[in-house]
Amino acid sequence: MESNKYQQLRKYLKVKASSFFHTYSLPRWMLFIHDNVVVFLAFIFAYLLRYNLIPADFLLDHALKQGLIVLIVYASFEIVFKSYAGLIRHTTLTDISLVFASTSASMFVLFIMSLFGSLLKADGYEVIPVSIILIHYVLVNVVLFFMRIFVKMVFRFATSAQASYSKRVLIYGAGEMGFVVKRVLLSDPKGIFRVFGFIDDNRSLQGKKINGIQVYGREILSKAFLEKNKVETLILAIHKISPVRKSGILLKAINCGLEILETPAIDKWLNGQLEVRQLQKVRFEDLLGREPIQLDMEMIGTGLNNRTILVTGAAGSIGSEIVRQLSRFSVQKIILVDQAETPMFHLENELRKGFGHLNFKTQLADVTNFEKMDLIFQKFRPEIVFHAAAYKHVPLMEGNPHEALRVNVGGTKLISDLAVKYNVKKFVMISTDKSVNPTNIMGASKRVCELLVQSKAVQQGVKTQFVVTRFGNVLGSNGSVIPLFTKQIHDGGPVTVTHPDITRYFMTIPEACELVLEAGFMGKGGEIFVFDMGKPVKIVDLARNMIRLSGLEPDKDIKIEFTGLRAGEKLFEELLSDLENLLPTHHSMIKIAQPGGKEYSQILLKIKDALDNLYSMPDESIVAFFEDIVPEYKHSKEINGHSKSEPVTQETANGQIINRQL
Numbered sequence: 001m002e003s004n005k006y007q008q009l010r011k012y013l014k015v016k017a018s019s020f021f022h023t024y025s026l027p028r029w030m031l032f033i034h035d036n037v038v039v040f041l042a043f044i045f046a047y048l049l050r051y052n053l054i055p056a057d058f059l060l061d062h063a064l065k066q067g068l069i070v071l072i073v074y075a076s077f078e079i080v081f082k083s084y085a086g087l088i089r090h091t092t093l094t095d096i097s098l099v100f101a102s103t104s105a106s107m108f109v110l111f112i113m114s115l116f117g118s119l120l121k122a123d124g125y126e127v128i129p130v131s132i133i134l135i136h137y138v139l140v141n142v143v144l145f146f147m148r149i150f151v152k153m154v155f156r157f158a159t160s161a162q163a164s165y166s167k168r169v170l171i172y173g174a175g176e177m178g179f180v181v182k183r184v185l186l187s188d189p190k191g192i193f194r195v196f197g198f199i200d201d202n203r204s205l206q207g208k209k210i211n212g213i214q215v216y217g218r219e220i221l222s223k224a225f226l227e228k229n230k231v232e233t234l235i236l237a238i239h240k241i242s243p244v245r246k247s248g249i250l251l252k253a254i255n256c257g258l259e260i261l262e263t264p265a266i267d268k269w270l271n272g273q274l275e276v277r278q279l280q281k282v283r284f285e286d287l288l289g290r291e292p293i294q295l296d297m298e299m300i301g302t303g304l305n306n307r308t309i310l311v312t313g314a315a316g317s318i319g320s321e322i323v324r325q326l327s328r329f330s331v332q333k334i335i336l337v338d339q340a341e342t343p344m345f346h347l348e349n350e351l352r353k354g355f356g357h358l359n360f361k362t363q364l365a366d367v368t369n370f371e372k373m374d375l376i377f378q379k380f381r382p383e384i385v386f387h388a389a390a391y392k393h394v395p396l397m398e399g400n401p402h403e404a405l406r407v408n409v410g411g412t413k414l415i416s417d418l419a420v421k422y423n424v425k426k427f428v429m430i431s432t433d434k435s436v437n438p439t440n441i442m443g444a445s446k447r448v449c450e451l452l453v454q455s456k457a458v459q460q461g462v463k464t465q466f467v468v469t470r471f472g473n474v475l476g477s478n479g480s481v482i483p484l485f486t487k488q489i490h491d492g493g494p495v496t497v498t499h500p501d502i503t504r505y506f507m508t509i510p511e512a513c514e515l516v517l518e519a520g521f522m523g524k525g526g527e528i529f530v531f532d533m534g535k536p537v538k539i540v541d542l543a544r545n546m547i548r549l550s551g552l553e554p555d556k557d558i559k560i561e562f563t564g565l566r567a568g569e570k571l572f573e574e575l576l577s578d579l580e581n582l583l584p585t586h587h588s589m590i591k592i593a594q595p596g597g598k599e600y601s602q603i604l605l606k607i608k609d610a611l612d613n614l615y616s617m618p619d620e621s622i623v624a625f626f627e628d629i630v631p632e633y634k635h636s637k638e639i640n641g642h643s644k645s646e647p648v649t650q651e652t653a654n655g656q657i658i659n660r661q662l
Contacts, residue, residue, distance in 0.1 A: 032075075032084040038143050039074040043067040046136035050129065066128050070136065074106040081105070091148040099144050107137040166194035167259075168231045172249065173238035174200035174215050181237040181263060181279075182213065196231050221252045233551075235279060236262035247287055254287075259551035284482060284546055285475050285508050288534065296518060296587075301329050303384070303426065303521035310335040310382035312367050312415060313389030315343035317474060318430055321513040322386050323347070327355045334360040335380050337367065338389070367411035377418045386516070387415050388430040390446070397442035398567045401622040402614060408445040409452065410611050416456050419464050426465045428520040429453050431528070433472040433505060433573045437632050440569065444626035444633040450528060451629065452607060455600035457526035467523035469516045470593065471531040472505030472573055481539065485546050493558035495543045498565050502540075503572055505533035519590050532589040536572065603629060 044067055051057040078084055083102040086095040110133050117127035169185065171178050178198055185193045197214040199221070200206065206217045220226075221234075234253045236246075253260050261279040309326060313319040314336035320343075326334055338344050341364060348362050361380070365372045367389045390408045391397055397404040412429065419427045431450050434443030450468050457466035475482050481504075488495045512531065519529035544554040552558050565571070583592040610617070610625045617625070627633050 028084055032078065034147075035078060035084055035144060036071055036075050038147075039140055040067050040071050042139040042143060043070045043132075043136050046132045046139055049135055050132050069126065070106075070110060070128070073109050074103070074140075077102045077105045077109075091152045095148065096145060099148070100141065103137060103140050103144070107133060166192060167233050168196040168229065169193045169233045169235055170197055170199055170216075170220075170231055170258075171195060172199045172234060172236050174198040174202070174205050174210060175238065177239065177263060178237040179211075181235055182211070185235075193233065193235075196229060199234075218249070218252070221249075221256055221258075223256050226256050226258065231258070233259045233261060236260070236282070239263070243286070243288070250282060250287055254545055254548045257548065257553065260549060281549055281551075284542065284549065287545060288475075288506065288508070300517050300521050304329040304331050304517075306330060306332050307383045307425075308333045308335070308380055309384045309386065310337060310376070310380065311386045311388065312337045312411070313387075313430075314338045314362075315340050315347045316388060317480075317509055318513060318516075319386070319388040320347050320350075321509045322388065322516060323351070323360070324355070325510070325513045325517055327351075327358050332359065333380070334358065335376065335382055336360055336362045337365050337373075337376065339364060339366045367415055368406055370414060373414060373418055377422045381422060382424060384426045384428075384520075385415060385419050385424050386428050386430070386520070387412060389415075390430070390449075392432070392442060394434070394440045394442045394569060395566050397445065398440060401441045401619050401626075402617075404441045404445040405610060405622055405625070406614055408442070409448050409607060410614075412449040412452055413607060413611065416453060416464075416466065419466075420456065420459075420462055424464050426467070426520060427453070427456075428467045428469060428516065428523075430516065431468050431470040433470060433533075434570075435470065436573070438626075438630060439634060440567070441623070441626065444630050447630045447633065448603075448607065448626065451600070451603050454526055454528070455604050458600055465523060465525035467520055467525065468528040469519050469531070470528055471507060471512050471515070472533045473507070474509045474512050475506050481542070482546075485543055489547055489550050489552070489558055494561040495547065495558055496561050496563050497540050497543055498563055498569060499571060500540055500562055501538070501571055502565070502569075503536040503538050505536050505573055506542075507531065507533050515587075515590060518587055519585075522585055522587070522590065528593040529585075530591045530593045532591070 044063060047058055047063045048055065081098045081102040083095075083098040086098075110128060111130065113126050114128045114130060114133065171181050173181075178200075182195050182198075185195055195213055197216050197220075198205075198210065199216050199218055201218060203217070205215045208215050225231075236249070250260060260282050262282050264278050264280060304326065309331055311319050311322055311326075311334060314323060315338040319336075319338065323334060323336065336344070336347065338347075344362055344364060351358055351360055363376050365376060367373060367387075389411055391400075391404055416427060416429075418424075429449060432443070432446050434440065435447035435450055436443075438444040438447055450470070453466045453468050456462060456464070473480060485495055515529075515531050519527075519531075523529065540560065543560055547554045547558045547560075550558075554560060583594050585592060606625070606629060610622075
């Protein structure tokens with residue numbers, strides 16, 4: 001019975017204390033006043049101790065006046081060291097050190113002052129007995145230290161009120177960042193998390209306890225250990241970590257069913273302080289584990305500096321990132337062209353806010369409108385063009401082949417024609433892996449664009465350097481699988497995947513755009529640059545990992561449904577066609593696709609004829625046009641959207657075997 005009353009009283013006190021700490025926070029000026037009241041009263045008490053608690057043995061008036069001198073000295077050093085600036089409930093060793101530094105400096109100054117007063121045989125209030133200075137120094141430190149530690153202990157008692165309902169957490173990183181995260185979790189009034197232990201790769205720390213919390217090695221990331229100790233969450237508290245190492249940690253944690261969070265960059269903390277609500281879920285991109293791309297900044301800078309640059313499709317995922325990458329260089333002006341008004345509005349606001357140094361002009365325009373685009377070229381005279389404008393959604397283009405031809409092919413033809421007319425120095429076209437052995441209208445249209453650009457590159461008298469860059473899916477682009485899966489998970493599922501075996505290459509948007517810049521100024525004209533996309537990823541594995549990264553369990557919390565391949569959709573994407581050879585460049589992640597022979601003059605004539613008669617042609621004629629220009633294109637009706645299920649290999653002249661999927 002008494003035990004129940006004790007538990008009820010304890011719970012009551014915890015709830016009240018937690019409510020108090022959640023509602024109130026001691027202002028700095030009040031702590032400053034508190035500390036100085038302690039200094040003054042401790043000095044008077046030091047006099048009493050020195051004279052055996054007999055007030056009649058010393059002059060109280062003399063002691064009070066000396067107390068004021070001591071108060072001024074101590075207050076001055078408190079201001080210098082800001083020993084009152086920290087929140088008492090979050091007192092750390094650093095805060096205690098500042099108090100110690102402040103009191104020690106004050107004691108030293110008072111000692112020197114009294115010593116000189118004695119040597120000069122002064123009889124004023126500045127001569128304070130050394131014994132009283134030392135007694136006072138000890139008293140002040142004891143009281144100030146005790147008060148801070150006591151408040152912190154009460155706070156920890158209060159915030160442990162909901163500990164039995166908290167998630168057990170492992171913090172990866174027992175360094176400074178790990179301690180910050182631990183302190184934030186312990187100080188959270190809601191008690192969402194309870195720290196079970198640290199994980200650190202430093203063997204000298206493993207097996208030890210830091211602030212009473214055990215430090216483990218990475219080997220504890222096993223289902224058996226985590227289930228036994230009921231650990232649910234892993235928080236990454238280490239920023240200087242290689243992508244490969246981080247990917248390994250994440251994959252291991254995901255396979256153990258852990259919820260994974262990480263701390264944001266320090267410059268994103270609110271008012272310089274980390275809060276629990278700022279802990280964020282890791283991104284799928286982190287699972288790729290690729291090292292940062294090394295760019296030839298000198299070569300790119302030589303090509304970009306003091307140039308006027310035009311970017312089509314500037315408000316799209318790729319176009320806008322190209323603009324951000326261009327901001328790293330001393331470009332003269334960037335012309336942003338896109339017909340999407342709202343995305344263009346948001347891009348303009350972003351550039352004004354975060355890239356104030358950038359000289360740019362936004363132009364709402366359709367890349368198939370000759371009069372408007374000619375006016376833009378005539379007005380701004382761009383020297384470099386990055387052509388990223390295109391329709392990209394496979395199912396939509398299957399149902400709208402005329403628009404794929406008009407926008408993708410027609411837009412590329414118009415912009416490339418204007419590039420020649422206005423003597424543009426460099427034209428870089430953004431292509432896609434769907435252009436390789438295409439099975440859909442979108443891929444076929446992009447392959448025609450590649451051939452069109454190559455045709456321009458070999459025309460007599462053309463000075464513009466035409467370059468094509470080809471890569472696969474970019475993570476997080478508008479309308480891509482990552483945002484789709486994110487929304488489906490947020491809505492509670494199901495997550496829809498077209499086929500259990502479907503795979504895709506993936507690259508982050510910044511990675512792709514960095515390689516676009518590198519390849520753009522590597523090329524001399526006519527090349528198709530193919531990017532190393534790493535290993536293809538099974539979409540169903542991507543879906544499962546995204547569900548786990550959200551702290552949920554696939555097929556238990558969120559169901560995965562297979563909907564069947566869509567019209568024109570491949571099981572496997574390729575980066576190199578059967579008719580192309582692969583040549584190396586000085587950059588390990590960029591190769592050149594060397595095409596077979598093509599009759600480029602005929603290609604340009606056929607494209608012009610198709611565009612001139614665009615809307616008089618039925619859908620079947622558009623398909624026939626693409627099949628004529630791109631013989632490897634097989635319309636989805638013939639093969640039901642499937643490509644070869646096995647990678648094709650080809651032996652090169654030097655006997656090397658190349659995987660056609662790279």
